[in-house]
Amino acid sequence: MLLGGGNSPGRAIVVNLTLAVVILAFMAPIVWMVTSSLRPNEEIFRYLSPLSVRAILPEEWTLENYRLLFESAFRRALINSLIVAGLTVAIGLILNAMAAYALSVLRFKLRELVFTLVVISFLIPFEGVAIPLSFLARSWDLQNTYAGLVLPGVANGLSIFLLRQFFLSIPVELREAARVDGAGWWTIFWRIYLPLSRPALIGSGLILFMFQWQAYLWPLLIASDSSMDLAPVALGKQLGQFDFEFGQMFAGSVAVSLIPALILFPLRRFLEQTIKSTGGKE
Amino acid sequence: MFGIRRFRPAGGQAVTAILFLVPALLVLVAFRLWPAALSVAGSFQHNGEWVGLDNYIFLFQSDTAVQSLIVTLIYNVIINPVQIAIAFALALLLVDKIVAPSVWRSLLLIPVGIPLAVSSVVWGIAFRPDDGAINAILMALGFPAQPWLTSPDQALLAIMILVSWVGVGYWAFFLTAGLKDIPSSLLEAARIDGATYWQALRYIVIPLMKRPLAFVLVANTVSNFLLFPPIRILTAGGPSGSTNLIMHEVFLNAFTYDDQGLASAEMVILIAVLLLVVSLQFRFLRDR
Incomplete structure (x- = not known):
């Protein structure tokens, strides 16, 4: 479905990029929930402040919590x-x-x-x-x-x-x-x-x-x-x-x-x- | 066809029909209609005695109950239009020229598949003022940390963010179905006539989307008026009653203060307000 006259590649990039950012934001809590469940307790809050990519990327993966x-x-x-x-x-x-x-x-x-x-x-x-x-x-x-x-x-x-x-x-x-x-x-x-x-x-x-x-x-x-x-x-x-x-x-x-x-x-x-x-x- | 009908008189089917309907009707009466009737009756009683309108009079003189009603109305006046507007914008993106549309749509449905109580727990941890993820992101972007659920000014906002995260993808899913039904020839014609995106949206898409929008708005309003799990789990109505939505207030009256009459009267008020709002929404969306 296409509204209006805009059918340029530039427009397609903007639309797809906007959507990607929105979906990423929506998925962030789920990713955080899943990775936090797979890391040792003391790691969960360690990388939030200052925020680093380690916040959703455990150093040590473990099923201990489960x-x-x-x-x-x-x-x-x-x-x-x-x-x-x-x-x-x-x-x-x-x-x-x-x-x-x-x-x-x-x-x-x-x-x-x-x-x-x-x-x-x-x-x-x-x-x-x-x-x-x-x-x-x-x-x-x-x-x-x-x-x-x-x-x-x-x-x-x-x-x-x-x-x-x-x-x-x-x-x-x-x-x-x-x-x-x-x-x-x-x-x-x-x-x-x-x-x-x-x-x-x-x-x-x-x-x-x-x-x-x-x-x-x-x-x-x-x-x-x-x-x-x-x-x-x-x-x-x-x-x-x-x-x-x-x-x-x-x-x-x-x-x-x-x-x-x-x-x-x-x-x-x-x-x-x-x-x-x-x-x-x- | 006629031979069969003569062969099996229709009267026999009525008895069979009743037998097939009885189990579902029993459950309907016992678990829906009877408690609804008792609730209305109970709203005029106190400890089993008839007290007329006393419960209602008490509620409208009680600061807590009135505040709860006001909080519920404020919450709904903000969250319903905002959620539907975001869902509609998202739906417009999802039917645009995008890569792998079915993947995006499936991802957006994940939050609503998670029980609200669970989302509440996860967001509750994320909203923690000292070590929560939300403040971590805010600070990384250069903003000061916020008190969120611990502040009377922000707690309701935090609940709105959490509830929107759950619902928006779901309502967008419904709205994309509606958008796909719009005949592309209409949009094609508008494009040939030189209509811009906003003109096509304003004069073609929105008028044709009135029914799906009305449906989604009403369904969303009903669920928001009856919201309970995040309040119970995260704030217990506080701080200072700022998130004390009516469902939670009814729960408190029924189980903490053990006053069934008061709880019933409050429930009746809630349903009455809800019916009023929903009928207004229907009228509003039909007329224009």
Whole structure:
């Protein structure tokens, strides 16, 4: 895309250079985080004042911070995060796909109205109800349980919306043929719709995963017992303490950031499709 | 088609549909609608007793609560337009003639993939006044070191920098998708007519980008009104309440002061203000 008349090589250089500087500035904190996690603790602040290139270039590379981190309570928090995100994706996909199936394939009165209501109510940001919900969840004995951490994340309006759009694109003839052969609605859902919907399921799964992996407020409210801490909460708590090790802090930050990146990277083309299909430009 | 419909009456599908919908609807009611309703009801109660508007009256007479509302409004009035303007400028760069566009776009998405709590921790260390990386860079460029999170004048600014770092690339990603939908024939025609870059931007691109811009602005506003992790982790609302955004104030009332009624009333006010702002944004971007 090109605006205006400028198509000179000079202009291209300016544009590319500006972009390079901006992106470098954006990447600097990440580079600092990663290299600081890979150097001995006492080196972390040594080269900041006066600033030298050594600030992001360790003299001595070491995995010691990671070793110590995974021996500490943080390991438990990281495992909790994986369990909670995994359960949320597994339960959430089934729940949301079932709802999407009812709202796209099955015929009943008021279907469009129910669909609108479901999506709108799920679009209410979760933070808006998290605090009142936490009083309620305590009365249901959900505090310090995996159920308490997982359940608020399982049903997701965006995920229902995406799956419904995809189900609508599956040819009606397929399910009509299956009906003639005597298949029930559940069989059609499980044997035809789910297997055909892999891209939409991956996109929805990513949404559910990111919701839980990013979660901070809800885990803080519902898990008071530190053995039920999720990784971001555990990291945040540590920063407030006096005797924390910066190296391990950076190592923890890298670990928590790297896991979604490792999951997202191979699946990024599904995410891109997902974001595009929800990008408010339908 | 007709034969099948006669063969399976539509009434049977309603029951099946309900069965398929029940699990999601249960979660929706239990974890969204019911707590929202309780929150509204709870805002008129104190320790389980109905007190009418007492909570609201108390809040509007409380300096802390009023200051928190003002801080939230100041924060949002500044950060939302600034973030969207930067994201839009970035998006314009990303759709220009550049080398390896997909690489740049992927890099810009990295910050939003990092949980906000983690970004808060890393930036918190970078903002340390004595030995932080930000001041190191400032001093290397010849500027004096700044107090950042420890100063009532700068703490909110530091939070804005951190939150913008997280969000700007993400919103730019959405906006590039919108920019790519602009028909190149339009821009081509403008170029032949001798339009400059700024003219093409002002009269073609911006009018056509109103919908994506409105979407991004509203989504950004919602997330900024509900911002919580960096406040809790870095400042606890201080120094002197200068970063006490409403979400954090609600949290304090609910869990530190154990006053659910007050917390509920504050949450209701927050949502009401948010809805008002979002509807104003929609109207504003639609009319012009």
